[in-house]
Amino acid sequence: xxxxxxxxxxxxxxxxxxxxxxxxxxxxxxxxxxxxxxxxxxxxxxxxxxxxxxxxxxxxxxxxxxxxxxxxxxxx
Amino acid sequence: xxxxxxxxxxxxxxxxxxxxxxxxxxxxxxxxxxxxxxxxxxxxxxxxxxxxxxxxxxxxxxxxxxxxxxxxxxxx
DNA sequence: ATGTGACTTCAAGTCCGTG
DNA sequence: CCACGGACTTGAAGTCACA
Numbered sequence: 151x152x153x154x155x156x157x158x159x160x161x162x163x164x165x166x167x168x169x170x171x172x173x174x175x176x177x178x179x180x181x182x183x184x185x186x187x188x189x190x191x192x193x194x195x196x197x198x199x200x201x202x203x204x205x206x207x208x209x210x211x212x213x214x215x216x217x218x219x220x221x222x223x224x225x226x
Numbered sequence: 227x228x229x230x231x232x233x234x235x236x237x238x239x240x241x242x243x244x245x246x247x248x249x250x251x252x253x254x255x256x257x258x259x260x261x262x263x264x265x266x267x268x269x270x271x272x273x274x275x276x277x278x279x280x281x282x283x284x285x286x287x288x289x290x291x292x293x294x295x296x297x298x299x300x301x302x
Numbered sequence: 303a304t305g306t307g308a309c310t311t312c313a314a315g316t317c318c319g320t321g
Numbered sequence: 322c323c324a325c326g327g328a329c330t331t332g333a334a335g336t337c338a339c340a
Contacts, residue, residue, distance in 0.1 A: 153278040153288060171303060182335055187304060195333065197271045197314080198292065202229040212229060213289030216274065247322060258316050263324065273314070273333075 153216065155192035157201070160215045162190045164208045179207035229292065231268035233277070236291045238266045240284045255283035 165175050172190070176183040180203060188194040189204075196204075198212070205212040241251050248266070252259040256279055264270040265280075272280075274288070281288040 153274050157274055173303070182337095183303090184305080184337080185335065187306085191305075193306090195273045195275055197273050197333070198229050198233055198277070199271055200334080201274065201292065211289075211294070212292040213287075216277065216288040216292065218287070249322080259323095260317080260325085261315055264315090267324075269325090270315085271313075271333095276315085 151218070152192060154189075154195055156218065157196065157215050158190045158192040160217065161186075161204055161208070164210060164214070165190075168208065175204075175207060179203045227294070228268060230265075230271055232294065233272065233291050234266045234268040236293065237262075237280060237284070240286060240290075241266075244284065251280075251283060255279045 161175075165172070168175075170178070172186045173183050175181075176186050179186070181200065185194065189196055189200075201212050201215050205215055237251075241248070244251075246254070248262045249259050251257075252262045255262075257276065261270065265272055265276075277288050277291050281291055
């Protein structure tokens with residue numbers, strides 16, 4: 151699994167769980183709307199500072215954006 | 227805490243725990259010697275694909291390199 | 303609301319070296 | 322073995338018009 155793709159999926163999933171549009175996430179993170187779009191599609195190769203901005207906006211740890219497993223697959 | 231600094235500390239700590247020199251890590255990860263040096267000092271802003279290469283070489287999950295807490299400070 | 307190609311600017315990443 | 326600098330090439334950052 152390409153890690154850029156993984157980051158894109160994670161960002162998109164968490165963003166949607168917040169009920170946000172790409173535009174809203176763009177605003178919250180201080181990044182451009184189309185840049186968010188590119189990241190979610192795995193077309194971009196973001197740096198750690200960008201991951202940080204995204205993670206802060208989404209309210210998760212930066213490492214969460216690189217994780218393989220979805221969110222918490224709650225295995226009780 | 228600047229995330230670049232955090233990445234640098236994590237990489238350095240894990241690398242040393244493997245008993246590797248920067249050159250060895252450079253070889254294992256396919257990156258350049260001086261670039262590893264720059265990352266460990268927090269002077270560089272690596273991309274997710276680089277994090278992946280480093281994580282693979284070090285045998286940890288990519289998210290580990292962004293974590294705040296050291297490794298496992300085993301608090302029993 | 304989002305995907306996409308094109309674009310400019312600046313840093314990612316390589317390679318040479320020095321102390 | 323590592324920190325650090327300079328010069329270089331490639332690609333990321335950041336933005337736009339349009340579909």
